[in-house]
Amino acid sequence: MAQLDDEIPQLITHDKRVPLTILTGYLGAGKSTLIKHILTQQHGHRIAVIVNEFGDTADIERRSVSVDDEEQLLELDNGCLCCSIRDAGVAAIAKMMRKKGKFDYIILETTGLADPSGLAQLFWENELFIPDIYLDGVVCVVDARNVLHQLSSDNQCVRQIASADSLIVNKVDLVGSEVLEQVKHALLSINSSAPLHYTTYSTLNLHHVIDLNAYDGQAQTQEQIKTQTQMQSEEVTLSRSTHSHPDSHSHPHPHLHLFGISSIHLQTPPLSTAKYATLDKWLRCVLWESTLPCIEDLVEKNDMEILRTKGVVSVLGDGVHILQGVRDMYELKRVSAGKEGDTDTRAPGKIVFIGKNVDHRLFATSFSRYMESM
Numbered sequence: 001m002a003q004l005d006d007e008i009p010q011l012i013t014h015d016k017r018v019p020l021t022i023l024t025g026y027l028g029a030g031k032s033t034l035i036k037h038i039l040t041q042q043h044g045h046r047i048a049v050i051v052n053e054f055g056d057t058a059d060i061e062r063r064s065v066s067v068d069d070e071e072q073l074l075e076l077d078n079g080c081l082c083c084s085i086r087d088a089g090v091a092a093i094a095k096m097m098r099k100k101g102k103f104d105y106i107i108l109e110t111t112g113l114a115d116p117s118g119l120a121q122l123f124w125e126n127e128l129f130i131p132d133i134y135l136d137g138v139v140c141v142v143d144a145r146n147v148l149h150q151l152s153s154d155n156q157c158v159r160q161i162a163s164a165d166s167l168i169v170n171k172v173d174l175v176g177s178e179v180l181e182q183v184k185h186a187l188l189s190i191n192s193s194a195p196l197h198y199t200t201y202s203t204l205n206l207h208h209v210i211d212l213n214a215y216d217g218q219a220q221t222q223e224q225i226k227t228q229t230q231m232q233s234e235e236v237t238l239s240r241s242t243h244s245h246p247d248s249h250s251h252p253h254p255h256l257h258l259f260g261i262s263s264i265h266l267q268t269p270p271l272s273t274a275k276y277a278t279l280d281k282w283l284r285c286v287l288w289e290s291t292l293p294c295i296e297d298l299v300e301k302n303d304m305e306i307l308r309t310k311g312v313v314s315v316l317g318d319g320v321h322i323l324q325g326v327r328d329m330y331e332l333k334r335v336s337a338g339k340e341g342d343t344d345t346r347a348p349g350k351i352v353f354i355g356k357n358v359d360h361r362l363f364a365t366s367f368s369r370y371m372e373s374m
């Protein structure tokens with residue numbers, strides 16, 4: 001356990017905040033293996049690892065990742081970091097931030113049983129607690145061999161995948177190409193906006209894991225989001241037709257109900273500044289009030305839960321704007337200036353919602369009706 005003391009704060013950087021990666025993934029997926037890989041690579045960072053484990057396995061974790069300097073590891077004894085974060089957890093991390101300026105990056109490995117979306121939300125809005133830290137991204141390691149079974153039986157496993165900004169499909173050495181295809185389709189149907197990376201022993205290029213800037217609009221260019229979502233939605237369509245009549249007796253894989261969690265995309269044309277304000281209002285209804293306006297004739301009550309929102313929108317004469325959201329929090333931010341004749345500002349936009357009971361038809365109808373009515 002790191003010795004936390006009250007020395008005079010000496011942050012490694014004075015003008016820069018320290019990035020935080022939340023590392024999630026089901027029990028045994030390969031999170032510690034990934035940390036071990038990260039800590040032995042050249043990445044130019046001095047990384048502190050925080051292990052948040054159930055029970056007393058943190059001791060085993062410490063040994064298995066073999067960190068040279070023990071002070072790089074901080075264990076949070078309480079398995080439920082989300083509940084304790086506002087007091088002990090934040091205090092511990094804040095104190096660690098003052099540790100002699102020994103690190104410039106934090107990886108928080110969550111318990112294999114946790115839903116990371118609450119944590120992501122907390123660190124996204126954490127300026128109140130630890131202003132020196134910003135959330136870089138949520139990375140989820142998936143066990144290619146066991147994930148299909150886990151998805152059918154554990155809600156948290158689905159939520160971990162839904163919250164990810166980067167998905168690492170590990171243990172590909174243990175499965176054949178057919179299973180890998182099924183895994184890919186299952187993951188894309190839950191989260192179509194996170195890129196997939198296939199690994200053995202969590203070995204991959206570190207730019208898929210750290211310095212993602214997933215919550216910083218600058219990293220999400222229009223082209224990236226467009227290519228990613230277009231490519232992945234084609235694959236999801238393929239996956240849905242492949243599994244249109246699942247039957248556990250005739251199929252070699254289980255029917256995945258995924259606890260109602262999936263992702264949908266809405267297309268949006270370039271918006272005038274007035275319509276952009278309308279979009280903002282519609283998002284407040286959806287994300288703050290959990291309501292889809294203007295569809296009362298179609299559905300009485302909507303039992304939806306949004307975990308993650310991402311998007312890119314062109315505003316006529318005002319450049320490209322990025323949408324980022326975690327649960328009920330969201331941010332619309334301009335990332336490039338627009339000018340007359342700027343092709344970017346005339347490109348179509350796209351909004352991705354990941355969550356429970358997100359129905360594409362209802363979202364699309366609500367969106368188009370609301371945008372027309374205002």
Ligand SMILES: Nc1nc2c(ncn2[C@@H]2O[C@H](COP(=O)(O)OP(=O)(O)OP(=O)(O)O)[C@@H](O)[C@H]2O)c(=O)[nH]1
Pocket residue numbers: 025026027028029030031032033034111112170171172173174199200201202
């Ligand atoms: N065959 C194979 N084994 C792997 C691979 N990656 C990890 N393992 C093994 O899987 C086991 C679990 O890996 P860990 O990295 O400890 O998994 P974890 O996600 O940290 O596990 P928890 O802390 O229990 O949630 C270890 O025995 C690893 O050596 C892989 O790609 N292929």
